[in-house]
Amino acid sequence: PIARDLTQKVKNQIRDLNLDGLGLNQEWIRTYPQQDLMSGIVGYVDADHMGQSGLEYSFKSSLKAKLPSDWVSEDGRGNLLPEQFPVRPLNADELTMKLTLDSRLQWSARTALYKKLNEYKALRGTVIVMNVQDGSILALASEPSFKPAQYYKADPALFRNWAIADLYEPGSTFKPINVAIALDAGAIKPDTVVYDQGHISVGGWPIQNNDGSAHGAISITKVLEVSSNIGMVHIMEQVKRATYFDYLKKI
Numbered sequence: 116p117i118a119r120d121l122t123q124k125v126k127n128q129i130r131d132l133n134l135d136g137l138g139l140n141q142e143w144i145r146t147y148p149q150q151d152l153m154s155g156i157v158g159y160v161d162a163d164h165m166g167q168s169g170l171e172y173s174f175k176s177s178l179k180a181k182l183p184s185d186w187v188s189e190d191g192r193g194n195l196l197p198e199q200f201p202v203r204p205l206n207a208d209e210l211t212m213k214l215t216l217d218s219r220l221q222w223s224a225r226t227a228l229y230k231k232l233n234e235y236k237a238l239r240g241t242v243i244v245m246n247v248q249d250g251s252i253l254a255l256a257s258e259p260s261f262k263p264a265q266y267y268k269a270d271p272a273l274f275r276n277w278a279i280a281d282l283y284e285p286g287s288t289f290k291p292i293n294v295a296i297a298l299d300a301g302a303i304k305p306d307t308v309v310y311d312q313g314h315i316s317v318g319g320w321p322i323q324n325n326d327g328s329a330h331g332a333i334s335i336t337k338v339l340e341v342s343s344n345i346g347m348v349h350i351m352e353q354v355k356r357a358t359y360f361d362y363l364k365k366i
Contacts, residue, residue: 116140119162144264145171151262152221155276156214156255159263167266168274174212215251220244224256232258241278255279287342293351294335296362302353308332309349317348 119142121129126139145160158169166175224242232240244254257278261269275281297303313329315322324330324344330337338346351359 120144147263149218150264151260152218152225153216154260154263155257155273155278156216157263158274159261159266161266169276170212170214171263178212215246215253216255217253220254221256224254225258228256228258239277243278290339290342290347292366293347294339296359297350297354300354300358300362302355302358303335303350305335307335307350309335309338309346311338311343311345311349313345315345315348322348 130139143164156169158171159167160171161167166172224244228240228242239258241257242254246253255278257276259273261273310332311330313324322344330341330343333343333346338350
């Protein structure tokens, strides 16, 4: 092929030329009604309909329809009989993949993210929204992104969803996990109170709160609310090292 995805107008112009050796072929194409809304998750298929990134790649064997052997009828000479196609449909359940993503939340997350990227002139950003009850992902937005139907125009670096593929130091985002570990291990209770004196030394290393303030006696909820480094140290002092390491391995 010398060109793909021709418009109807161009198609008609080529057909009207009546040139020998130049023909038009119809092809199946993958359509993405929501365009780049979830391109970092869904991924894309190439010109040969092979998944190259995202779910299109990791689940390509499941997403490929397994056509029944009697999908096309033949006569005794082996000629196809297109007018005798079987009317029975494929099992829809075999061709359906349902995600936990909420398209409304995904759109809101991307809109807010795009706004902040422009505000701070950031090169990239991501937003992950999780259902705290069951851990399902409701939104996973990364910017910049690409249009899966026009993947060939995008920078290949955008095909990797760096929100889940890249390693980074979690920092304060790990504090809720630490609290969950301490609660599950019985080291603290929901009503436990710790004292935040603003600064502390652990193993010779000075630690202080990012805002430089001391919050005094605060609850576990308040530790997370103000992202208290000192409060977190006091919480994790209640968890045995071996126990903490075992939890980290489970994560």
